[in-house]
Structure formats: structure tokens, C-alpha cells
Amino acid sequence: xxxxxxLTKRFGAKTAVDDLTFxxxxxxxTGFLGPNGAGKSTTMRMILGLDRPDAGTVTVNGHDYVxxxxxxxxxxxxxxxxxxxxxxxxxxxxxxxxQTNAIPARRVDExxxxxxxxxxxxxxxxxxxxxxxxxxxxxxxxxxxxxxxLFDEPVNGLDPEGIKWIRELMRGLAAENxxxxxxxxxxxxxxxxxxxxxxxxxxxxxxxxxxxxxxxQGSNVLVRADDAERLVPRLxxxxxxxxxxxxxxxxxxxxxxxxxxxxxxxxGVVLTELTPQRSLEQAYMDLTRDSVEFQASVA
Amino acid sequence: MAAVETMRSEWTKFRSIPSNVPVLxxxxxxxxxxxxxxxxGASKNAQAAGAxxxxxxxxxxxxxxxxxxxxxxxxxxxxxxEYATGMIRTSLTVVPRRGRLLAAKVWTFGLITLVMGExxxxxxxxxxxxxxxxxxxxxxxxxxxxxxRAVFGMGLIWVLVGLIGVGIGVLLxxxxxxxxxxxxxxxxxxxxxxxxxxxxxxxxVTVYWPIQAGLRITSTVPDPERLAPWTGLGLMAACTAVLLxxxxxxxxxxxx
Numbered sequence: 001x002x003x004x005x006x007l008t009k010r011f012g013a014k015t016a017v018d019d020l021t022f023x024x025x026x027x028x029x030t031g032f033l034g035p036n037g038a039g040k041s042t043t044m045r046m047i048l049g050l051d052r053p054d055a056g057t058v059t060v061n062g063h064d065y066v067x068x069x070x071x072x073x074x075x076x077x078x079x080x081x082x083x084x085x086x087x088x089x090x091x092x093x094x095x096x097x098x099q100t101n102a103i104p105a106r107r108v109d110e111x112x113x114x115x116x117x118x119x120x121x122x123x124x125x126x127x128x129x130x131x132x133x134x135x136x137x138x139x140x141x142x143x144x145x146x147x148x149x150l151f152d153e154p155v156n157g158l159d160p161e162g163i164k165w166i167r168e169l170m171r172g173l174a175a176e177n178x179x180x181x182x183x184x185x186x187x188x189x190x191x192x193x194x195x196x197x198x199x200x201x202x203x204x205x206x207x208x209x210x211x212x213x214x215x216x217q218g219s220n221v222l223v224r225a226d227d228a229e230r231l232v233p234r235l236x237x238x239x240x241x242x243x244x245x246x247x248x249x250x251x252x253x254x255x256x257x258x259x260x261x262x263x264x265x266x267x268g269v270v271l272t273e274l275t276p277q278r279s280l281e282q283a284y285m286d287l288t289r290d291s292v293e294f295q296a297s298v299a
Numbered sequence: 300m301a302a303v304e305t306m307r308s309e310w311t312k313f314r315s316i317p318s319n320v321p322v323l324x325x326x327x328x329x330x331x332x333x334x335x336x337x338x339x340g341a342s343k344n345a346q347a348a349g350a351x352x353x354x355x356x357x358x359x360x361x362x363x364x365x366x367x368x369x370x371x372x373x374x375x376x377x378x379x380x381e382y383a384t385g386m387i388r389t390s391l392t393v394v395p396r397r398g399r400l401l402a403a404k405v406w407t408f409g410l411i412t413l414v415m416g417e418x419x420x421x422x423x424x425x426x427x428x429x430x431x432x433x434x435x436x437x438x439x440x441x442x443x444x445x446x447x448r449a450v451f452g453m454g455l456i457w458v459l460v461g462l463i464g465v466g467i468g469v470l471l472x473x474x475x476x477x478x479x480x481x482x483x484x485x486x487x488x489x490x491x492x493x494x495x496x497x498x499x500x501x502x503x504v505t506v507y508w509p510i511q512a513g514l515r516i517t518s519t520v521p522d523p524e525r526l527a528p529w530t531g532l533g534l535m536a537a538c539t540a541v542l543l544x545x546x547x548x549x550x551x552x553x554x555x
Contacts (some may be wrong), residue, residue, distance in 0.1 A: 045388075080388065084389070087318070088312075097308070097393050107512065
């Protein structure tokens with residue numbers, strides 16, 4: 001469990017994190033979303049005591065991170081997978097980190113096996129591909145078998161197989177009742193993994209919401225049907241909000257396209273059009289539009 | 300003990316960078332080799348120097364001038380390589396108590412330089428005395444007055460030079476900048492500087508500049524115009540301690 005209260009960080013005149021309050025619960029994957037420059041990494045760095053907050057507090061399982069004598073047993077973090085001395089071997093990299101927390105060398109080999117790097121354990125980290133480097137960073141996070149895990153943009157540079165692997169890993173960790181916080185600037189990356197979303201923009205909290213609710217709020221579907229009078233009540237009953245459009249079409253909010261199709265089938269109504277108008281990505285972009293730091297102008 | 304665990308980690312960090320151990324061994328070899336050459340050269344003029352001829356000092360000093368550059372450089376790199384690669388953030392994530400991390404670095408690198416510095420000091424002293432003796436000049440032995448102190452003291456100078464590198468590395472974080480400053484502080488200002496400075500300033504540097512003061516521990520011939528051996532070493536050690544205190548203060552307060 002991570003508890004963040006009133007967290008604020010300024011770099012000169014710029015406020016990177018602005019009075020942020022949320023908590024990350026165990027037993028689920030929490031997606032930490034926001035456009036580039038929203039303050040995600042700064043927040044994670046403050047959780048780990050790398051940056052000092054100007055105001056507010058962060059605790060991990062009730063403790064101040066900086067006060068932990070052997071933090072790897074409590075919290076594992078992947079912040080920047082390239083933050084590795086390139087001429088050190090993967091195994092030595094893990095070993096020197098493990099030794100600081102009295103983690104035995106046996107665990108280093110175990111973790112190398114777990115992330116699929118056992119065969120390159122004695123290769124220099126500088127020779128690793130982006131994906132292998134990412135796996136090495138994840139190995140660091142797992143070394144102390146911690147209850148809380150932070151992953152900053154973990155799928156960057158991973159191939160589809162690697163992405164699938166890390167998603168399953170995060171789901172598995174949450175299923176073991178661990179606290180998992182994973183940041184991303186892309187909705188699509190966390191949509192399939194996260195149970196809960198914390199969305200920030202310009203350092204401020206925009207949404208702290210379950211993924212189901214986000215999906216419901218986020219989807220508008222344009223529907224045309226031969227017998228709308230019979231379909232609409234069913235959709236309302238299923239939890240949707242229906243607005244009549246022009247020319248006989250109507251917009252359904254709060255139900256996925258598939259669910260609408262199922263209702264139409266059950267009612268025996270022929271659908272002539274079923275068009276999702278906002279993807280999850282679109283909903284996320286709408287949510288964060290006002291807080292994007294760097295935006296291309298439309299010429 | 301968490302402090303010992305962190306020191307063990309720092310030793311793993313040091314030995315697992317492939318260039319570190321060879322550079323360290325090469326430095327010892329250069330000190331002994333160059334020490335032999337200067338001892339050989341100087342002992343041919345021993346007669347002219349008379350009572351001022353310092354057989355212990357001359358067998359170590361020539362080699363040390365070369366060796367100290369890489370000892371200081373290794374100290375710098377022990378810190379700046381972590382900043383250059385971003386490793387420092389990983390290191391501070393696993394050891395969030397910053398004082399403990401830096402203390403482990405200082406102790407580990409201090410012990411490494413102590414061991415290797417003593418090897419280099421005794422090696423160059425013993426080989427140097429052979430050269431001096433072979434040239435018919437008065438060689439000394441470790442049993443002679445002040446000689447053991449001078450040779451052992453040379454190893455301590457290695458430690459201080461290495462720790463000055465660590466301290467400046469922490470303050471500047473950048474390898475090039477820190478190395479340049481270390482070379483300026485330990486070589487250019489004290490060794491070349493006095494020849495370019497006004498007389499009074501040059502004399503002051505020669506007596507009181509930390510490394511010049513410290514190196515008095517390696518001499519066996521008293522010089523009334525300069526500091527006594529332990530006074531000089533004490534001055535250098537005090538300056539190094541102040542530098543390290545500044546490094547700790549900055550390291551603690553700075554965002555990583």
C-alpha cells in the first residue's frame with residue numbers, strides 16, 4: 001500500500017507535482033497514467049526518496065521509504081532500465097545491489113532465471129537490447145521479493161512477446177496480493193493490465209477510478225436499428241444512457257458495443273449500424289487534453 | 300550489519316568494472332618502475348646533495364607523481380561513473396540512507412588504496428634502495444630512523460589522494476570536470492604552480508598546499524623551512540576531511 005498526501009514538487013518556477021493525493025491498494029494493478037511531463041516519474045522518484053517533496057508526504061506500507069534499512073524487501077522498483085553501468089555483467093549488477101540488502105547470491109541466480117536472462121548472466125549489460133535491459137531492470141525490482149512494486153514505463157522497447165510477459169507478470173504479482181503501480185503515457189498499454197487507474201496531468205490528479213467505470217464513462221456508441229422502440233428500453237435497463245440523434249440514430253453511453261449487440265440479438269432487433277465513437281484512448285485523451293504539456297499545433 | 304553489507308556491495312561494484320583492477324595494478328607497477336628510474340638517476344648525484352640526499356623519499360616520489368594521477372582518477376570514477384550511467388539512482392533506491400552509501404564508498408575505496416598504496420610504497424622503496432646501493436650512494440633500510448614512517452606514510456598519501464578524488468567526484472558529478480580539478484589540485488598547482496607564481500605565493504604553496512604538506516611524511520631529512528612529517532600529513536588529512544564533509548552535506552541534500 002502506497003499513500004500519497006498533498007505531494008508537491010517544484011523545479012524552479014515549474015510545479016512538476018501539484019498537491020497530489022491518492023493511494024495505491026494491494027491486490028490489484030494500478031495504472032498510473034498521464035501525458036509526457038505530467039509528473040509520473042517525479043512522483044515515483046519521490047515515493048523512493050530520490051527527490052525531496054516541497055510539501056506533502058509519501059508512505060510505503062506505513063513507512064517513510066528513506067527510513068527503511070533494507071528497502072528491497074519492502075519495495076521493488078524499475079525506474080530507468082538504462083541506469084546500469086554498461087561494462088558490468090548482468091549478474092554482477094544484480095549482485096552488488098543484492099548485497100546492500102543482505103540478499104544472498106542464490107536469489108540473484110533465481111531472479112535471472114525468472115526474467116529469462118540466465119543464459120546471458122555473465123554478459124555485459126551494455127551489450128543488451130532494450131528488451132533485455134528492461135528484463136534486467138525488472139530483475140532488480142524482484143530481488144527482495146517485495147510486497148510493493150513500482151514500474152515506470154516498463155513496456156518501453158519491448159517486443160510483443162515481452163509485453164505479454166510483463167503483463168502476465170504484473171497480473172501475477174497483484175494476484176499474490178502485492179501492490180503494483182505501473183506508469184504509462186499510453187492508455188492502450190495499461191487498459192489490458194490495470195484494475196484501477198490514477199490519471200494525472202500537469203502534476204494534478206485528474207481521475208482516480210476503477211477501470212470498469214472508466215470504460216463505461218468512456219464509451220459512446222452510435223446505434224441505428226430497425227426497431228428502436230423495442231431496443232432502447234432494454235439498453236436503459238442494462239445501464240446505458242440513450243440520447244436520440246438526428247435521422248433515427250441514437251447515441252448510447254455507458255455500454256460497450258458488444259453488449260449493445262447482445263441486447264439487440266436478445267430482442268430480435270436488426271442493427272443497421274453499431275459504431276463505437278470513442279475508444280478508451282480517446283476518452284483518456286479527452287480527459288487529459290487540457291493538461292498536455294507539449295502539444296503539436298494544428299497548422 | 301547494514302554498513303558492512305553496503306561496503307561489500309561497493310567492493311563488488313569496484314571489481315566488476317573490468318578496467319578497475321588492471322588500472323590499479325598498472326598504477327602500482329608504474330610507481331615502482333618510475334620510482335626505480337628516479338632513484339637511479341638521483342643517486343648518481345648523491346655526493347653533490349650530501350646530507351640533503353633523502354634515499355627513502357627519492358625512491359618513491361618520482362613514481363608517485365605518475366601514480367597519483369590514476370589513484371585520484373579512480374577515486375573520481377568510483378562516484379562519477381554512477382552519475383554518468385544513471386546507476387546512482389538505482390544505488391540510492393536500494394540504499395536510501397545516503398550517508399551510508401557514501402560512507403561505504405569512502406571506506407571501501409580507502410581500504411583499496413591503503414592496501415595497494417602500501418604495496419606500491421614498499422615495492423618502490425625496496426627496489427629504489429637496490430638502485431641507490433648499486434650506484435654507490437648511501438641506501439637506507441626500514442630499520443633506519445624515520446624510514447618505516449616515511450614508507451608507510453606514502454601508502455597513507457595514496458588513501459588521501461584517492462579520497463580527494465571521491466570527494467571532488469561527489470561535488471562535481473562529471474568525470475571530465477572532476478578529473479581536471481583533481482589533477483589541478485594535486486599536480487598542476489603544487490608541482491608546476493610554484494615555478495609560475497610570484498616567489499612568496501610559490502613558497503606558501505610549497506609549504507602549505509595539502510599534498511605538499513602531506514608528502515612531508517615521506518621524507519627522512521628534516522627541513523626547517525617546511526612542516527614536520529606528522530604535522531604536514533595532519534594538514535592534508537584535515538583538508539581531505541573538510542572536502543569529504545562538504546561532499547556528504549551536498550550528497551544528502553541534493554535530488555538524485
